[in-house]
Amino acid sequence: MPEHEPLILTPTARLARTLAREVAAVRVARGERAWVSPRILSFPAWLASVRGDYFLSTDDPRVPIDPQQALHLWQSLIDRDVFVGEPRVAELALRAWRLIHEYQLPPPERWPALYLSEDSGRFQDWAARYQTLCARQNLVDDWSFYAELPQLLRDRRMAVTGTVELAGFDLPLTPLQQSIVDAIASGGAEVRTRSDAGQQHARHSAPDQVAAFADPDDELAAAARWARARLEADPGARLAVVVADLSARLGLVDGAFRRVFDPPGFALEQPGPEPWHVSLGLPLARWPLVSDALAVLALDERGIDQPAAGRVLRSPFLSGYEPAGGPRDRALARLTRDAAYRVTVYELQRLLEREGANDLAAALGAWQQYRRQHAGPAWPSEWAARFQQELNQLGFGRGRSLDSREFQVLRRWHELLESFGALDVVCDGPMAHPTALRQLTERAGNAVFRESDPGAPVEVLGVEEALGSRFDALWITTLDSDSWPGAVRRDPLIPAALQRDVPRATSDGCLARARLELDGLLAAAPEVRTSFSRGSDEDAREASALLQECTVIEASAPELPETAPQTYVADDVQAPPLIDSGARGGVGVLRQQSECPFRAFAERRLGARELKPPRPGLNPGQRGTLIHQALEQFWTGLPDQAALNALSVAALEERIGAAVAAALTQLTERYRLLLTDTGRRLEQRRSERVLQRWIHLEQRRASFAVVDHERDVDIVLGGLILRGKIDRIDRLADGRTLLIDYKTGQTAKASWKPEPRMGDPQLPAYAVALDEPPSAIAFARIRPEALAFDGLADGDVGTNGITDLAAARHAFKDIDDWSELMTSWREHIEALAGDFRAGRAAVDPRRGACTYCHLHALCRIEERAPFVAYADDPEPGTGPAAAPEGDDV
Amino acid sequence: MSDVDARRGAVDPTRSVIVQAPAGSGKTTLLVERYLGLLAVAEAPEEILAITFTRKAAAEMRQRILRFLDPGFRTDAAHEQGALGKARAVAERVAAWGLRENPQRLLIRTIDSFNHYLARTMPVASQLGPVPTPADNTQALYRRAARRVLTLADGSDPMAEHLQRLLDWRDHRAQDIENLLAALLGKRDQWLRALGVSLPQRERLEAVLAAVVDHQLESSAEQVDAVLQSNACNPWELVELLRYAARTLAAKGRESAILAYLDGDALPQADAGDLPRWRALAELLLTGKDEVRKQVTVGQGFPPQTAEKARMQAVLEALAGDRALAGALAKARRLPEPRYGDEEWAVLDSLIQVLTRTATELEVVFASAGQTDFNGLAAAALRGLGDADNGYTDLGLYLDRRIRHILVDEFQDTNWGQLHLLEKLTAGWEGEIPPGQLALWEDEGPDAAVAERAEGRPRTLFLVGDPMQSIYRFREAEVGLFMRSRDQGVGPLMLDDRRLRTNFRARAEIVDWVNTRLGPIFPDREDVAAGAVAYAASEPGRPGGGAVEVHAYPSDTAEADAVARLIAEALAEHAGNADFRAAVIVRARSHLAHILPALARHGVAYRALQLDPLASRPVVQDLIALTRAILQPADTTALLALLRAPVCGLTLEALWKLAGDGRGLMDSDALQRLAGDDGERAARVFGALADAGNGWRRRPLRDLVEGAWQRLGGPACCTHPATDLQDAAAYLTALDQADADGLLDDWNDFEERLAVQFTAGDPPGGGAKLEILTMHGAKGLEWDLVVLPGLNRTPGGGDADLLHWLPFIAPDGDEQVLFAPLRAAEEQHNPPLIKLIRDEQRARDTFEDQRLLYVATTRARERLVLSACLDPNRDEIRPDTGTLLADLWPTTGADFVAALQQTAPDAAAAAVGARVDQQLRRVAAGWQPPRGERFAWRASMPPRETARALEFNWAGAQARRTGTVLHRLLEQVGRFGIEGLDAEQQRRLIERIPRLLRAQGTRPDQLADASAVVRDAFAATLTSDSGRWVLSNAHRDAACERPISGLVDGELVNAIVDRTFVDADGVRWIIDYKSGHHAGADLAGFLAQERERYQGQLALYRRLFEQLEGGRVKTALYLPRHARLEIVE
């Protein structure tokens, strides 16, 4: 190897890559097509290679461990301590450990007791245990080793020969780096600081103006527009945009630049190549590929929650993926609508098969099988293998073909798995599944993935990455007084008094550091622009005081888009009339038409059904069904009240118990994981309780016979055939009938007031349409806190709560007799039916109808009448109004 | 004391002070002046901590301080001279500190941000670990914690029993319980503290309950005494009559509350044990409707024509119509027995156990999500600061400086948690310096500690606020704490009481009006426990010339119209004054329903600052529909909404056709059902969604939604572009955040998050002089004209809380908490104890309403307009209870009635029907959204990408480890050549193998096998001819790990070649080590496979070397485990 080539060390890996690219560009420009790669390394990378060489070429008995392994050790000893179960403290310890070595602070064991806060005291303790642990296992972490390096070099137990060149160190070396460099020099190598000719153009004077933007997004957009204009003028230019809080805003940068550089691509056309590159990356766990992999690994083979199932069904990385709208998407919609919050793998498989997603169904089965067989504790390396196997079972990585970015992420993921396997070395023994998964997930959250730079002319950089580079033009954003100088960052685990010389740990240090950084940045290009953003009204910001003599130029607000020419279709309230006379979905349409004609049209004739995912536990609708079925069961074979009253107390109890149990069985067969065993027991008990009280009410009524339960009827109204189901029909002592509607929600017979927009036309509709018109209708309100009949009758029917029409007040006070009521009902209901049939679909909600309607976006009610849609809003701070108890069936 | 003296006292940097500063009294300047004064006595700015109520206030305070510190700053304002002088005095110190360059050194923070700072400073002591910026909304995590706890119902956990009891009590409504727990987690600071205050033991809680009942009875007793006295009614007479009545009733065997007086010998005492007698007394004196009886009958134990009856009638006559008496007795008779029922207690106990467990679970959830909320931080900060028992934490060990001065703004809105924080921060400020801290001051200069003592360097607390403006009860602000701190100090620290009186903001007329109209409705006496604040009158600091008007109208629409006209006229009148500003301030946003359209009709431009739910904005609803359509491609409703939105705008008929009359619009030929313009419109939507599908999980969801929106021309279709785009941006940010928080997996979570997102209102600019906002939003601001419409409206929204508790300040100044039992699902009404608490809450709400009125009315500088809507057809014109108008009625009711009579009846005619607009707005046919142009660019030297295996294979990883170690060994040998390797070196290398393998991650029980593999391969290589040849140093230009770069097919390649040299024939060899191994038969086949597999890679190396030096090149694989050199052509 041509050792005479100097070794070039840079502060950051990015700078090393950039320098290598610069060399390449120079070589290519000279016409060369291959060359021996220059030796350019970032300081940390070089240290790592030195460490590797050392342990290869010496007999040092220790085994070096990497930060991930060290983290595991810290975790193991902090976890064992009584802390709040917060393993992340280990990350803090790791960081403090590093800082101590980087800045050559006194080692914890030498900290005077007087200096110790609770935090530093604890850390001192942990550090001692950590060191004991390392010594016992013969391990040495990177920082402990680097701290030995100067001595090793001076002792000639390690040698660095030739020339070492330091490039791009705009900030002073850390004390440890300085010691190492000094030791290299004393060992005979030549150490020099690189000064490139041709970079003397750099200026150090402060800029004379700084632009103020309203918010950071505007600022970034302006920087992107500037970069594009600059490149259009000079295609060869190398540009940089510096963002002080880049890591916090990573997610936005890409979009901001794409919007400017590639508007069609931003608007979802096939994106073009990206002439910008962002120097930081998101945590690996946040890249969709890894996030999906982790979601798959986190699946529970005993039962899958809807959110987790949704992730699997929508993951494009699993084999057999199809573009939007395919079988898996349909299965997802069905899952959302029809399944319980938690489903068995079996249920999920059936659902997938029903929609034709057979491959995924099969894969799930195979996965479940594998998981069941490989659940016991194992070494990290075994877990790595198992995890991969699980992913393979589901065809992970073999779905939609991967693009180059996804390939890179996949590779990084594989590296992560491999390094996870390397925890074997620091582990005591096999790990349980949850531990392994949690550790892997944590590591994926800490590891960063950054895409490789294709040589983009525009770089978006954090301050540290930008220092030391040279550009043709540079835009420094975020130059506000909160960020420059930044806040003091003292390490909480190290006594404050010992950190006086750590740059970021004191306010003076911060100020000095900020000045250095700003000087460095100002020198990085012949053309420098500066800006900051004012921030929100809540949190207004000023320009950094470091830009003393600078004029603040207020940037103009971004231009509003040109408004599109618009037209108006007047009164679009009329849809095509129904072709046939069968309404879809039954009698409920009347209520919808009454609530809001548009809603009836949208739900019934456009298929705008609500797609709201379930929550854990029984929902009100399921509970209603349960009560319905239990009551049906209860009355089956019990002809009338006499028979009911003939039952002994014990027999009655038993009958109720059996009815509820049967209904519960039906329910849980449909939704296997809807109720746990305890849940089922509790539900059985509460249902029995409420039914007992209910039956007690029935026992005290005037005598009756139950004619029918859950009777299917087809009724014809206003030319519309409607399908319905009458919960119960009773025959009263005088031979007339009573229609009963079981409700587990709220009821009010005022909703039967005969008017064009009736609150609840359902029972009246049955009443007027049946061949044998009833003489009474009633809600059976089965709510524990308000158990009662709530009805209206022609005369007294001997049941509390079922009022004689003649005595009824309020809504019915002007109606003289039953037949007038029936006529009036018929008239209004037929009108409703007729309106629906005729396609009348005005957006015209009854008061309060919008509150629980899911169609706001479709009917555009807020645009039409902004205040109709909302009930009075509560005082600030109080939550949203509670939803009503669901209607039954 | 004059204001001048009060101010002077307030800024004395050696004294701890609490200042009551009413509206317009120049509080902010006072704070700044105090701060600047403290800079003169502090040794570093970090010694001074200022706590503000909002971030905005913190930023403003910082800016004002910096402005005063600017040497070039001048001001003529009289009230700023003090601050200016102090700023000049510290100029040198400020320069030395570099304070102006480094304003971060000003420790001015909100309480939340200070808690964050503390928790971050002491991650271990606070037990929080590394602290991310707290999230504003952690509802989803609360829910997760609640769910996790609920799953414990099914197991052997001790919680199971409690959960089951709770669920059973609440009718097994598990979702409600989940909601309850999740909601309570958001307020856990309150009940956790409450539980800490009163250990959840039955006796303790019942003792508190008894104390509350006693307290209530005390006031009843006082009132009864007073009434009897003022009516010259002898209590003993009453006692005798009661006894008589009781005996009579007993004799007749009748049931009555009065029976409790069978052996009564005095009027009931303020003691819960006397409750039966209270009920007896009430029964005797009051009717069922809580009015004083006009006569007694045998039902009360007074048979007709008895002397006792006559005596009793005389008493009743004396007391006739006395409301105070009726009120006092009515209250007393409704008081609950001060104990829980056994079952109630069991359930409450279970709830408390469950809650406590949920809070613990939340910490675990937070820890694993790496998040926390403000409550979590506050608790952590308090923990970190230590306590009296275990010693307070010395912040000097964590920070550069110890905090020596604290200023707190808006102290009337403080809560218990904040007070405790202050107590801890100031612990020991009055006492001796703790001995352990002495030595540390050595760092601050020689003998600093001694000097500090000698000089008596002061440590001071400064609290400022206005109890009359305490309006954050819903955030647990406890106005009583202001009074308590004033009277009892904070911790051991006593405070000077300073009060400002002058109002510099409002015209004299307004100040007087507020004094005379609001003053009397405030309670006469302050009551620390109940949060009742007495009124403190202000003095006008400005001359007259302003006006206060009272208006009343018969209908909402009439009111809206009149208000709009009034504003339009005022704006016209002051058109010449560029600084003229007006505001409409309402209690709740819904009260604007009629006013906003009326303003539009009158052509008044306004800037609405009120916070609408973000999800109520049409533009946001479009974006939500897009989000749904992308997340759930089978969501028909979302797709329909997009098709109906202005960007597409299908008519009902076209929608119906597309949807195939309800059969579905997801089938592939849906589009075929539309023709012409309709088809084109729909195709745009379908196209955008298809492309979004391609980008699914390739680009962030936020970008997909925004991209699709751009594509459809959404931004160009807004009706109010500036506001709409701002709302859209807010939504997209919320979406992105929710995505990062993992909420999009469950739409319910996302909806819950969205429900608490609010619009920022119209952006500034646009020249509107009228602002519209809520009373809470108006706090701290001022306008020339302030209009308060809709004073008759009720605030709306009731709480459906399941758990009720009532914190209050006990007479000794400590916090007490009353817990009500949970209502059983079967109960239709709240039990008495809950009623008691709710009544108490309501009373406090009434006090707060008075303060809200004070805040609203004191916003006006020149003109204040109050307006309400009243029903003129009522027999007695009066406001509904619970409205602000009702509060105002005693002093101003007559004005409203008079105003109503003056309102011309035709004003009502201006009403406009609220018909829902039915037109369909959409882009013109054929319009295409602007597309923009792509910047043309291609990478000049893109790095070459290597193909990779899709599957990660653990066996491969194992092999890679041994491979890597082999590699490194061979590299080591190759560096000097095999000829230079003596037996000793070889032995040492072999000895290192296990260590090297461990360093690669090989676990102990596999070390032996792996080492054997490496050792054997290494040995085989060193002994084989091929191996020795490859590693020989006889070759020319030999190297290991040679890095080489070049351009191949326009792509940049960086390669590292394991081994290369030029042999005797001048042939350049390129050799890659491959540690593959083949055990079975058909070795030849395996080798062929390997050659094939690495051919491409070697060809690349070959090209590089050919480009580098020309000449003949041979490429080969070397397989150490087979000791074979395989030439690859």
Ligand code: SF4
């Ligand atoms: S939101 Fe209101 S207006 Fe719109 S469809 Fe539903 S009920 Fe009708």
